[in-house]
Amino acid sequence: MEGSTVSGSQDGQIASPRRAPSQQRSRERVERMLAAASALIAEQGSDAMRMGEVAERAGVSIGSLYQFFPDKRAIIWALAERYTAESQACIAAALGEVSDAEGLRRAFSELVDIYYGLFLAEPVMRDIWSGTQADKALRELELADSRANAEFLTAVLKRLRPTADPAALETTAFLIWQMGEATMRLAISVGRKEGDDLVAVYKRMALRELVGE
Amino acid sequence: MEGSTVSGSQDGQIASPRRAPSQQRSRERVERMLAAASALIAEQGSDAMRMGEVAERAGVSIGSLYQFFPDKRAIIWALAERYTAESQACIAAALGEVSDAEGLRRAFSELVDIYYGLFLAEPVMRDIWSGTQADKALRELELADSRANAEFLTAVLKRLRPTADPAALETTAFLIWQMGEATMRLAISVGRKEGDDLVAVYKRMALRELVGE
DNA sequence: TGCAAATGTGAGGATTGCTCATGTTTGAAA
DNA sequence: TTTCAAACATGAGCAATCCTCACATTTGCA
Numbered sequence: 001m002e003g004s005t006v007s008g009s010q011d012g013q014i015a016s017p018r019r020a021p022s023q024q025r026s027r028e029r030v031e032r033m034l035a036a037a038s039a040l041i042a043e044q045g046s047d048a049m050r051m052g053e054v055a056e057r058a059g060v061s062i063g064s065l066y067q068f069f070p071d072k073r074a075i076i077w078a079l080a081e082r083y084t085a086e087s088q089a090c091i092a093a094a095l096g097e098v099s100d101a102e103g104l105r106r107a108f109s110e111l112v113d114i115y116y117g118l119f120l121a122e123p124v125m126r127d128i129w130s131g132t133q134a135d136k137a138l139r140e141l142e143l144a145d146s147r148a149n150a151e152f153l154t155a156v157l158k159r160l161r162p163t164a165d166p167a168a169l170e171t172t173a174f175l176i177w178q179m180g181e182a183t184m185r186l187a188i189s190v191g192r193k194e195g196d197d198l199v200a201v202y203k204r205m206a207l208r209e210l211v212g213e
Numbered sequence: 214m215e216g217s218t219v220s221g222s223q224d225g226q227i228a229s230p231r232r233a234p235s236q237q238r239s240r241e242r243v244e245r246m247l248a249a250a251s252a253l254i255a256e257q258g259s260d261a262m263r264m265g266e267v268a269e270r271a272g273v274s275i276g277s278l279y280q281f282f283p284d285k286r287a288i289i290w291a292l293a294e295r296y297t298a299e300s301q302a303c304i305a306a307a308l309g310e311v312s313d314a315e316g317l318r319r320a321f322s323e324l325v326d327i328y329y330g331l332f333l334a335e336p337v338m339r340d341i342w343s344g345t346q347a348d349k350a351l352r353e354l355e356l357a358d359s360r361a362n363a364e365f366l367t368a369v370l371k372r373l374r375p376t377a378d379p380a381a382l383e384t385t386a387f388l389i390w391q392m393g394e395a396t397m398r399l400a401i402s403v404g405r406k407e408g409d410d411l412v413a414v415y416k417r418m419a420l421r422e423l424v425g426e
Numbered sequence: 427t428g429c430a431a432a433t434g435t436g437a438g439g440a441t442t443g444c445t446c447a448t449g450t451t452t453g454a455a456a
Numbered sequence: 457t458t459t460c461a462a463a464c465a466t467g468a469g470c471a472a473t474c475c476t477c478a479c480a481t482t483t484g485c486a
Contacts, residue, residue, distance in 0.1 A: 019463075021463095062443095062467070064465055066445075171407070172414055174411070178396075179396070182392060183388065197384045201384055239433060265473080274435045276435050276475095276476085277434055
């Protein structure tokens with residue numbers, strides 16, 4: 001994560017990467033840029049975020065910004081990547097030790113609550129996942145992320161149902177995970193009360209599929 | 214639909230409406246604009262659609278375009294509105310006559326197939342619903358559409374389970390519908406084979422919730 | 427026929443993502 | 457310590473694009 005090559009996207013493809021910051025000085029500046037972008041997204045949404053404003057708030061020139069991020073998407077992408085890395089660790093921890101149906105029920109239920117909480121609390125994550133779905137590269141990041149997350153679920157299912165068709169389990173886990181994210185996005189875009197209800201229904205449906213009646 | 218006031222959106226709100234075409238001449242021109250926009254979206258996606266190109270292909274000036282559509286979103290919105298009106302009629306027809314569990318099972322299953330077919334076949338619908346989710350006004354249109362569609366499902370459920378809590382049925386129907394749309398969007402963005410599998414799993418999960426095991 | 431309203435036009439204003447020629451700083455080899 | 461190439465920093469300005477507006481034309485009706 002730290003010091004990884006900063007790259008960007010165009011037409012859903014990875015664009016020509018920019019120099020990764022190698023000196024301490026520039027690494028700090030990149031952090032400031034990301035922090036400024038994050039703050040601006042939280043305030044007005046990623047669509048309204050202006051590159052000039054990001055540079056100004058970070059106290060760098062527009063040229064420096066483009067030295068490390070090939071385009072606007074790349075900044076959003078970098079922020080999104082951090083969130084996904086964070087949540088992935090959390091998911092691995094929650095599902096890694098599950099070994100029976102009751103454990104899965106508890107772990108999954110808790111995981112949904114945590115995820116929902118994250119969606120509710122993090123304006124940046126909220127904006128990126130619910131708003132900037134238009135960006136192909138971001139959609140692909142989310143898809144890849146979703147597949148990775150679903151794999152934890154798949155692994156648990158394979159453990160619990162060793163006789164079932166592995167491909168079918170994969171499909172099921174992937175769909176359940178994607179539906180979860182769709183439910184979250186929906187839940188935060190309606191009122192709080194209705195959102196809670198929707199998440200609860202999702203949880204029930206998913207658990208029925210995962211551990212049976 | 215025909216002759217209704219063409220209006221647009223900004224920040225998710227309806228913007229100052231433009232004149233609705235009152236003369237035959239202009240009505241035909243508006244049709245040409247919409248057709249041009251539709252073709253361009255089918256070719257390159259709504260993001261790459263340029264207003265100047267729409268005007269040129271429709272054989273009108275850029276000024277005329279903006280005479281009837283307050284902004285770019287309004288054109289996409291107008292196209293989306295037509296699709297939703299179309300599909301809503303189809304849903305009403307499919308679910309209107311259902312009176313027992315077996316009928317619901319058949320009707321719902323058929324409906325999912327039809328919807329999936331639509332998503333696969335219509336590049337414009339595909340682009341608008343899977344790509345332009347970033348636009349708040351479009352999200353709201355989809356939400357409103359989804360609620361309207363879910364109501365048909367709610368009505369059926371209330372008929373089949375008169376003793377159940379109506380609010381719970383509404384939530385369930387809404388979520389199932391939204392999950393269906395999410396599944397479609399997902400299904401068309403992965404390979405055909407995997408997409409088919411995902412839709413099949415969705416169908417099974419939804420039916421289990423709707424008509425029981 | 428006269429005329430007001432509706433319609434049509436396209437050059438250009440305004441915004442904004444992004445480039446690039448140029449200058450400065452850094453770290454390490456000589 | 458000196459040197460110098462690579463890394464870093466700058467911001468005026470380019471290019472793309474959405475949209476406006478002052479003005480011209482057409483239409484429908486009294």
